[in-house]
Amino acid sequence: MKNLLKALPRAQGLQGLWxxxxxxxxxxxxxxxxxxxxxxxxxxxxxxxxxxxLLVSGELLTNLLATMRTAMVGLVIGGSLGLLVGGLMxxxxxxxxxxxxxxxAVRQVPLLGWIPLIGLWFGNGLLSKVLIVSLAAFYxxxxxxxxxxxxxxxxxIEVAQVLKFSRWQLxxxxxxxxxxxxxxxxxxxxxxxxxxxxxxxxxxxxxxxxLGGLMQTAQAAxxxxxxxxxxxxxxxxxxxxxxxxxRISRHLLRWRHAH
Amino acid sequence: xxxxxxxxxxxxxxxxxxxxxxLLLLGxxxxxxxxxxxxxxxxxxxxxxxxxxxxxxxxGELAMHLEKSLSRLAIGxxxxxxxxxxxxxxxxxxxxxxxxxxxxxxxxxxxxxxxxIPMLILIFxxxxxxxxxxxxxxxxxxxxLATLDAVKGVPKQYFEVARVYRLSTAQLVRRxxxxxxxxxxxxxxxxxxxxxxxxxxxxxLLAADSxxxxxxxxxxxxxxxxxxxxxxxxxxxxxxxxxxxxxxLETRLVRWKLP
Numbered sequence: 001m002k003n004l005l006k007a008l009p010r011a012q013g014l015q016g017l018w019x020x021x022x023x024x025x026x027x028x029x030x031x032x033x034x035x036x037x038x039x040x041x042x043x044x045x046x047x048x049x050x051x052x053x054l055l056v057s058g059e060l061l062t063n064l065l066a067t068m069r070t071a072m073v074g075l076v077i078g079g080s081l082g083l084l085v086g087g088l089m090x091x092x093x094x095x096x097x098x099x100x101x102x103x104x105a106v107r108q109v110p111l112l113g114w115i116p117l118i119g120l121w122f123g124n125g126l127l128s129k130v131l132i133v134s135l136a137a138f139y140x141x142x143x144x145x146x147x148x149x150x151x152x153x154x155x156x157i158e159v160a161q162v163l164k165f166s167r168w169q170l171x172x173x174x175x176x177x178x179x180x181x182x183x184x185x186x187x188x189x190x191x192x193x194x195x196x197x198x199x200x201x202x203x204x205x206x207x208x209x210x211l212g213g214l215m216q217t218a219q220a221a222x223x224x225x226x227x228x229x230x231x232x233x234x235x236x237x238x239x240x241x242x243x244x245x246x247r248i249s250r251h252l253l254r255w256r257h258a259h
Numbered sequence: 260x261x262x263x264x265x266x267x268x269x270x271x272x273x274x275x276x277x278x279x280x281x282l283l284l285l286g287x288x289x290x291x292x293x294x295x296x297x298x299x300x301x302x303x304x305x306x307x308x309x310x311x312x313x314x315x316x317x318x319g320e321l322a323m324h325l326e327k328s329l330s331r332l333a334i335g336x337x338x339x340x341x342x343x344x345x346x347x348x349x350x351x352x353x354x355x356x357x358x359x360x361x362x363x364x365x366x367x368x369x370x371x372x373x374x375x376i377p378m379l380i381l382i383f384x385x386x387x388x389x390x391x392x393x394x395x396x397x398x399x400x401x402x403x404l405a406t407l408d409a410v411k412g413v414p415k416q417y418f419e420v421a422r423v424y425r426l427s428t429a430q431l432v433r434r435x436x437x438x439x440x441x442x443x444x445x446x447x448x449x450x451x452x453x454x455x456x457x458x459x460x461x462x463x464l465l466a467a468d469s470x471x472x473x474x475x476x477x478x479x480x481x482x483x484x485x486x487x488x489x490x491x492x493x494x495x496x497x498x499x500x501x502x503x504x505x506x507x508l509e510t511r512l513v514r515w516k517l518p
Contacts, residue, residue: 015355016362023363040382097273102280108502109495110457112373113472115464116479116487121301196371203373204464212374219377227377235370242369 042224050225059214064233066209070126071198074133079190081134082141083183089142090149090179091171103142111136111197115204124207129198136197137190144186148179181256184249191245195238303485311485312492320474325493328459328470331387335394336455340448343399347406347444364403372397372458376465385466390459397458398451405447409440442513449505456501460494471497 024044031041054060085103089096114132122128152175160174202212211230218226285305291297292304315321350357350364376393383389413436421431463472471490478486 015358016360019359019363020366097276098280101277102284105281105495108499109491110453110460110498112457112461112464113475113491113494115461116475117484117491120479120482120484120487196373199371200373200461203376204461215374215377219380222381224378224381227381231370231374231378234374235366238371239369 039222040224042228047225047228050223051229054226054229060229060233063209063211063214063230064237067198067202067211068237070129070202070210071133071194074130074198075137075190075194077130078134078137078194079141079187082138082186082190083145085138086142086145086186087149087176087179090146091175096146107139111193112200112204115201119205124205126208128205129201129208129210132201133194133197136193140189140193141183141186144182144189145179148182148186149175151182152178181253184253188242188245188249191241192238195241199234300482300484303488307485308488308492311483312489315474315486315489321489321493324469324471324474325497328463328472329497331390331470332394332455332459335391335459336398336452338391339395339398339455340402340451342395343402343451344406344444346399347403348410350403351407351410368400368404372400372454373461376462380466390462390467390470393462394455394459397455401451401454402444402447405450406440406444409443409447410436412443413439442509445505445509445512449502449509452501452505453498456494456498 027041028044031038031043051060085099089099089103111132114135115128118128118131122131156174156178157170160170165173198210199212202208202210203216204212206213206216211234215227215230218224218230288302288305292302296302312321346360346364350360372393375396379389379392379396383392417435417439418431421435426434459470460472460475463470464476465472467473467476471493475487475490475494478484478490
């Protein structure tokens with residue numbers, strides 16, 4: 001028995017379980033101290049029950065899908081606009097000088113700091129959330145596309161000039177493929193930021209379906225168990241998005257490792 | 260002399276081009292207000308925003324909110340940065356600490372700070388503690404991660420060289436470990452400072468009795484769009500100054516790195 005106990009935590013990867021287990025034990029212990037503590041530190045069993053309840057009623061899934069939809073719409077709008085603006089800024093010095101300063105000035109405002117203004121202009125609904133999320137996806141896309149196009153190797157462009165490529169050929173055959181790795185990094189950042197900002201905007205606008213809204217109502221009703229289930233779901237989905245896209249991008253960029 | 264002058268005018272012209280798009284925006288904004296395209300509750304002129312800013316400054320209100328926000332940022336960031344630094348070093352140097360804490364660290368890192376706000380409100384209430392904890396959490400993760408990477412990234416050969424030269428531990432830290440790790444750690448500091456600022460503004464928007472975020476939220480509730488816009492400008496300026504300040508600190512501290 002003693003040997004077993006000793007062997008278990010020493011096994012690779014299992015050591016990491018000690019800390020969460022300790023935290024859970026402390027949590028459960030605290031929850032049993034008094035009713036006042038149980039208010040914030042909900043017993044573990046209650047959390048489990050509310051997870052099951054949210055799953056069975058479909059509430060979790062509905063809110064999850066709503067959040068993912070907002071994130072997707074914002075990502076597509078903000079991402080494609082970012083690709084366009086960043087690409088134009090990268091290709092043309094004039095566009096860069098015209099748009100660049102405005103872009104960098106606007107970017108200084110913390111993303112969620114726009115929320116009161118957007119709220120006044122467009123209300124608390126889906127449109128406002130999508131706007132914030134689009135902005136979140138727009139920034140990294142512009143930056144990475146711009147840098148990608150700018151950092152295409154000079155000799156490739158010289159070859160294109162020797163071959164007398166047209167402006168359009170130069171862009172589609174040289175600059176765009178050259179910028180692709182950087183663009184994909186941009187998509188990855190845009191994905192992460194749009195996920196975070198969707199949750200943030202749902203929380204701050206506090207209306208409509210979504211994991212942020214679920215958390216906000218649960219917090220107002222002091223339902224820590226629901227808040228925790230929502231927090232965990234947000235983390236898990238974020239992880240899945242991150243890992244999934246890393247795989248995809250590695251697959252897309254496999255030609256880079258060929259040489 | 261003539262050439263100098265030519266370069267100077269060219270430099271000025273370059274600078275002037277950069278101002279075109281912000282000036283155009285300002286012009287369009289002013290024009291839209293004068294033409295009465297939007298009702299007063301939706302859009303106020305740049306002049307009104309400026310006047311509101313001056314008014315808030317003269318009454319001492321703006322300074323009060325700014326002071327509140329910045330002190331929360333300073334306290335929370337210092338705590339998060341110190342703990343993050345210590346944790347990063349411990350994880351980087353000790354395999355055991357990494358095995359124990361790494362998995363939990365990586366799991367919690369997946370959840371955006373903003374999603375923790377409802378949970379932290381339930382645990383700490385809406386007072387100061389909650390805001391400081393939120394800022395500290397936002398600061399902790401990027402700094403811990405940057406420190407961990409930096410410590411692990413010190414090439415083995417450096418330690419071998421140190422052994423050959425018979426450096427004492429103090430010398431090893433001062434001559435090798437510090438210079439090798441300071442640049443990436445500083446970058447981690449800068450990134451986390453920006454994130455902390457955004458998270459603080461969001462937390463103040465949600466629950467606060469003072470601070471720039473609360474000033475904006477009040478402005479939104481009272482339909483004072485000029486106050487909200489002053490808030491947007493101020494949060495942007497603070498973000499910009501923090502970022503620039505840290506960047507200049509980076510170049511100052513690692514100036515030996517430049518050729």
